[in-house]
Amino acid sequence: MIRSLAVVGTGLIGTSVALAAARRGLPVHLLDADASAVRTAELLGAGTARPPAEPVDLAVLAVPPSKVADVLADQQARGLAHSYTDVASVKAAPEREVLARAPRPTHFVGGHPLAGRERSGPLAARPDLFQDRVWVLTPSRLTSKRAFDRALDLIALCGGVPTVMQSAAHDETVALTSHTPHLMASLVAARLGGRSPVTALLVGQGFRDATRIARGEARLWTDIIETNAGEVDRVLAAVQGDLDRLRVAVQDLAARHPADRSRARRDLTGLLERGTAALETLPPTAAEARSAAGLARVDVTIAERPGELARLLDTAAAHGAGPDTVAAPLAPRGTDGPLVIRFELTPAEADTLARKLAVAGWTVTDTGTGTDSATDTDTATDSREPALTTS
Amino acid sequence: MIRSLAVVGTGLIGTSVALAAARRGLPVHLLDADASAVRTAELLGAGTARPPAEPVDLAVLAVPPSKVADVLADQQARGLAHSYTDVASVKAAPEREVLARAPRPTHFVGGHPLAGRERSGPLAARPDLFQDRVWVLTPSRLTSKRAFDRALDLIALCGGVPTVMQSAAHDETVALTSHTPHLMASLVAARLGGRSPVTALLVGQGFRDATRIARGEARLWTDIIETNAGEVDRVLAAVQGDLDRLRVAVQDLAARHPADRSRARRDLTGLLERGTAALETLPPTAAEARSAAGLARVDVTIAERPGELARLLDTAAAHGAGPDTVAAPLAPRGTDGPLVIRFELTPAEADTLARKLAVAGWTVTDTGTGTDSATDTDTATDSREPALTTS
Numbered sequence: 189m190i191r192s193l194a195v196v197g198t199g200l201i202g203t204s205v206a207l208a209a210a211r212r213g214l215p216v217h218l219l220d221a222d223a224s225a226v227r228t229a230e231l232l233g234a235g236t237a238r239p240p241a242e243p244v245d246l247a248v249l250a251v252p253p254s255k256v257a258d259v260l261a262d263q264q265a266r267g268l269a270h271s272y273t274d275v276a277s278v279k280a281a282p283e284r285e286v287l288a289r290a291p292r293p294t295h296f297v298g299g300h301p302l303a304g305r306e307r308s309g310p311l312a313a314r315p316d317l318f319q320d321r322v323w324v325l326t327p328s329r330l331t332s333k334r335a336f337d338r339a340l341d342l343i344a345l346c347g348g349v350p351t352v353m354q355s356a357a358h359d360e361t362v363a364l365t366s367h368t369p370h371l372m373a374s375l376v377a378a379r380l381g382g383r384s385p386v387t388a389l390l391v392g393q394g395f396r397d398a399t400r401i402a403r404g405e406a407r408l409w410t411d412i413i414e415t416n417a418g419e420v421d422r423v424l425a426a427v428q429g430d431l432d433r434l435r436v437a438v439q440d441l442a443a444r445h446p447a448d449r450s451r452a453r454r455d456l457t458g459l460l461e462r463g464t465a466a467l468e469t470l471p472p473t474a475a476e477a478r479s480a481a482g483l484a485r486v487d488v489t490i491a492e493r494p495g496e497l498a499r500l501l502d503t504a505a506a507h508g509a510g511p512d513t514v515a516a517p518l519a520p521r522g523t524d525g526p527l528v529i530r531f532e533l534t535p536a537e538a539d540t541l542a543r544k545l546a547v548a549g550w551t552v553t554d555t556g557t558g559t560d561s562a563t564d565t566d567t568a569t570d571s572r573e574p575a576l577t578t579s
Numbered sequence: 580m581i582r583s584l585a586v587v588g589t590g591l592i593g594t595s596v597a598l599a600a601a602r603r604g605l606p607v608h609l610l611d612a613d614a615s616a617v618r619t620a621e622l623l624g625a626g627t628a629r630p631p632a633e634p635v636d637l638a639v640l641a642v643p644p645s646k647v648a649d650v651l652a653d654q655q656a657r658g659l660a661h662s663y664t665d666v667a668s669v670k671a672a673p674e675r676e677v678l679a680r681a682p683r684p685t686h687f688v689g690g691h692p693l694a695g696r697e698r699s700g701p702l703a704a705r706p707d708l709f710q711d712r713v714w715v716l717t718p719s720r721l722t723s724k725r726a727f728d729r730a731l732d733l734i735a736l737c738g739g740v741p742t743v744m745q746s747a748a749h750d751e752t753v754a755l756t757s758h759t760p761h762l763m764a765s766l767v768a769a770r771l772g773g774r775s776p777v778t779a780l781l782v783g784q785g786f787r788d789a790t791r792i793a794r795g796e797a798r799l800w801t802d803i804i805e806t807n808a809g810e811v812d813r814v815l816a817a818v819q820g821d822l823d824r825l826r827v828a829v830q831d832l833a834a835r836h837p838a839d840r841s842r843a844r845r846d847l848t849g850l851l852e853r854g855t856a857a858l859e860t861l862p863p864t865a866a867e868a869r870s871a872a873g874l875a876r877v878d879v880t881i882a883e884r885p886g887e888l889a890r891l892l893d894t895a896a897a898h899g900a901g902p903d904t905v906a907a908p909l910a911p912r913g914t915d916g917p918l919v920i921r922f923e924l925t926p927a928e929a930d931t932l933a934r935k936l937a938v939a940g941w942t943v944t945d946t947g948t949g950t951d952s953a954t955d956t957d958t959a960t961d962s963r964e965p966a967l968t969t970s
Contacts, residue, residue: 231881231918233889302783311905322780351780361781364774369767369789374854375821376760379814381857383755388861389713389742390752392693394792396861398760401785403858406851410844417833423770424826430766431822435815442808453801460797463765466772467794470779470787490622498624514702527622 190341192244194219194268196259198229200305201275202250203313206234208346211315217244219268229310244269246338248299252408253278253415256298257285264291271335273299273342277362278415279326279355287328297335298326298355300362301348308405316347323348326355363419368427370409371420373402434459484538486531487554488545500529500550507544509533528553581732583635585610585659587650589620591696592666593641594704597625599737602706608635610659620701635660637729639690643799644669644806647689648676655682662726664690664733668753669806670717670746678719688726689717689746691753692739699796707738714739717746754810759818761800762811764793825850875929877922878945879936891920891941898935900924919944 194217195206206216206229216235220226226237247269249259253276260272272295276282279298287293301323305312323343327336343350353361377399380387413420433455440452472480486509490496501514513533531541542555585608586597597607597620607626611617617628638660640650644667651663663686667673670689678684692714696703714734718727734741744752768790771778804811824846831843877900881887892905904924922932933946 228888228918230885231883231888232892233886236885302781304783304785321783324781353777357777358781361774361778364770365778365781365786366783368770369786371825371850372763372767373789374851375818375825376763377854377857378821378850379755379759379817379857380860381853383752385862386744386748387752387756390693390715390749390756391861392695392712392757394695395756395760397788397791398764399854399858400788402851402854404851404855406848406855409851410848413829413847414832414844417829421826421829421833424822424829426770427766428819428822428826430769431815431819434762434766435812435819438804438808438812438815441805442812453805456804457797457801459762459769460765460793460795460800462772463768463790463793464795464797466768466770467790469771470782471776492622494621494627495624497619497622501623527619 190214190245190338190345192240192246193217193235193342194240194244194247195229195235195250196220196247196263196268197250198222198225198234198310199250200308200310200312201301201303201317202248203229203232203234203310204303204315204317205248205250205275205342205346207232207313207315208318209342210235212345214345215240215244225310229313232310232313234310234313240268243267246271246273246342248272248342249274249276252276252411253282254411256282257289260286260290260296264295270295271332271338272296273325273335273339275299275301276415277366277412279324279358281415283326283328283355287330293328293330294332295335296328297331297339298328299339299343300324300326300358301343301346303348318343318346318348321348322351324351324353324358326353326358328355359416359419360422363416363423367413367416367420368423370401370404371413371424372427373399377402430459482534483532484535485554485556486533486538486542486545486552488529488531489551489553490527490529492527497527497529500545503545503548503550504531504541507541508537509541513537581605581636581729581736583631583637584608584626584733585631585635585638586620586626586641587611587638587654587659588641589613589616589625589701590641591699591701591703592692592694592708593639594620594623594625594701595694595706595708596639596641596666596692596733596737598623598704598706599709600733601626603736605736606631606635616701620704623701623704625701625704631659634658637662637664637733639663639733640665640667643667643802644673645802647673648680651677651681651687655686661686662723662729663687664716664726664730666690666692667806668757668803670715670749672750672806674717674719674746678721684719684721685723686726687719688722688730689719690730690734691715691717691749692734692737694739709734710738712739713742715742715744715749717744717749719746750807750810751813754807754814758804758807758811759814761792761795762804762815763818764790768793821850873925874923875926876945876947877924877929877933877936877943879920879922880942880944881918881920883918888918888920891936894936894939894941895922895932898932899928900932904928 192215193209195202196219198218198220206218210216210233217240218226218229218235218237230237247263249256251259256274256276277300283298286296290296301318301321303317303321325339340350437452437455440448488500490500509531513531538555542552546552583606584600586593587610589609589611597609601607601624608631609617609620609626609628621628638654640647642650647665647667668691674689677687681687692709692712694708694712716730731741828843828846831839879891881891900922904922929946933943937943
């Protein structure tokens with residue numbers, strides 16, 4: 189295990205790393221060119237602004253991607269740490285620069301925790317910012333086992349999920365999953381500029397969610413895009429091609445040429461479906477998966493009376509099972525057959541709910557645990573063995 | 580007030596309207612071509628599937644935009660209601676069709692509640708879906724005062740915020756705030772298609788938020804885009820122009836022409852800043868504004884000791900003031916002057932917090948209410964009059 193840590197750059201990410209380490213009892217040394225940022229981090233209990241008397245085990249460089257190699261070279265010359273890692277969201281160019289000019293490139297491993305917040309700066313920091321979040325390491329051809337292991341220790345300390353990739357593969361992927369989405373959100377947001385205040389009235393939650401990433405600091409993001417410009421441009425070229433095709437379809441629909449109409453409609457639907465299909469392949473987040481794996485189900489067959497479902501939901505809510513515990517795919521198939529409502533909640537909650545509902549006269553037709561059964565809604569209504577306890 | 584309601588189309592929006600009305604004691608009649616959707620809505624207590632014995636006061640047409648005029652003509656011929664409104668997210672083309680072929684266009688007023696959820700169908704419905712949400716009405720040149728007033732009654736019943744616009748202005752605006760953002764999110768999401776599972780590892784919360792709207796039903800959205808194709812194409816053309824300029828900048832940065840580099844960087848930053856500037860002009864949502872208006876502040880000056888801020892935040896959290904009650908702009912300015920931490924919470928909570936902190940030995944330098952003072956962080960640290968009660 190690492191026994192001491194330095195954090196260079198006490199912004200949101202750096203201070204969050206420092207807080208996580210300090211809470212685990214590690215001595216943490218804080219460095220930042222901005223004295224007030226260091227002071228705030230220190231007051232938060234993230235560590236001390238005093239420099240270490242001897243090299244720490246690991247230094248985390250929490251600086252923009254274009255600064256990683258310079259800061260590494262500088263700190264290695266000063267002997268800040270035995271090993272180094274960074275947290276920048278671009279990995280290939282910094283790695284090239286590290287290999288070209290850091291005094292000891294073997295002591296460095298690139299890193300990228302996938303975590304952030306809308307707010308920036310040390311006051312937005314949270315020790316649990318990295319809990320269950322993917323944290324990529326991109327060892328170079330020179331990275332030592334020791335530097336790599338120390339970075340792994342840090343990820344464990346922060347509760348992150350370590351993943352290993354080559355820096356080029358990392359950058360190709362984040363161009364798709366982060367950098368291009370950011371740019372497109374900026375383009376969409378920029379369209380609102382200079383519009384009348386009435387426009388803001390028609391800004392709903394969908395727009396706010398879709399453009400939230402575009403609120404990031406423009407100068408940091410310029411640095412990120414610049415450092416990964418080649419990969420970003422490849423994705424932008426593909427988006428541009430799709431946009432050209434999309435416009436042909438939308439223009440055909442606007443022009444109302446009967447001949448092109450059904451083809452244009454098909455093209456548009458096809459494009460939208462490519463989007464929904466891609467999103468459906470996304471796995472649940474680590475936290476979602478962990479929580480879903482532990483869920484138990486309670487199936488209730490209800491009578492054919494208006495308001496019966498509302499009455500069940502009210503009763504369930506009174507016993508702690510709110511609307512969000514109702515599993516999605518429980519619409520009745522056609523108008524025949526009984527309507528079965530499935531609740532998904534923790535085993536203890538499911539146990540209580542099943543008992544309370546049965547006592548209140550509801551027909552609980554099935555309970556159980558495990559992801560297989562819990563997601564197997566097609567066969568659930570065929571269950572013939574009522575059981576009031578959960579395993 | 581309207582005394583009876585019909586809802587044609589018991590999906591998410593229609594069933595939510597019906598639930599809101601039914602909870603207020605109104606008789607609600609439910610119609611849908613999909614028998615299982617009507618049945619589910621009825622079981623939820625949203626109303627009855629029986630047709631009304633006599634015309635209801637208001638019928639809500641909760642159908643896709645391309646179907647509004649047909650359904651209106653059909654239901655007016657059957658005498659379903661005295662007045663009609665719809666909830667489609669496009670207003671000009673349906674209005675044109677209504678004027679051209681509805682038997683009594685005076686009895687109709689277009690409507691668009693800005694509310695939705697990721698889930699669709701009647702089981703996702705909520706009676707409070709429209710609470711504090713903008714609900715646009717677009718009266719045509721023929722809309723009667725009576726039809727308009729009945730739609731206003733419905734909005735009040737649902738807790739919505741009524742707004743009036745012309746249908747053309749509405750469509751121009753939603754092309755910017757909803758339709759184009761949806762299409763761009765689809766393009767971004769579609770880029771993930773066919774990628775290796777490793778890609779999903781690097782999908783963070785930012786990507787999920789940015790593409791959430793693209794999860795909407797592809798066929799409904801094809802209908803929406805088609806019905807507003809002219810306005811959407813105008814916005815897409817502008818986005819395409821911005822994207823072309825963006826690519827020039829990114830390509831210059833990728834090619835590393837020293838001559839173009841600083842200009843390219845400036846162009847890129849400028850584009851990102853246009854996005855952040857537009858987002859900053861967005862007002863808080865109705866719910867945010869209402870809650871912010873009622874907030875009280877508690878300012879605490881803390882001593883210069885490592886961990887002091889963490890200790891304050893822990894104490895505050897123990898008295899119900901979690902991390903999100905810490906106001907954003909409280910970083911110390913430079914390294915001089917005392918560090919003042921501001922909490923923003925309800926007056927009752929502020930009162931309790933101020934007393935508890937004072938008793939625990941903290942220096943509470945200011946408390947108070949009102950949006951003016953609460954956002955006036957520049958002068959707050961100059962306050963000379965400690966006061967432990969809130970007004």
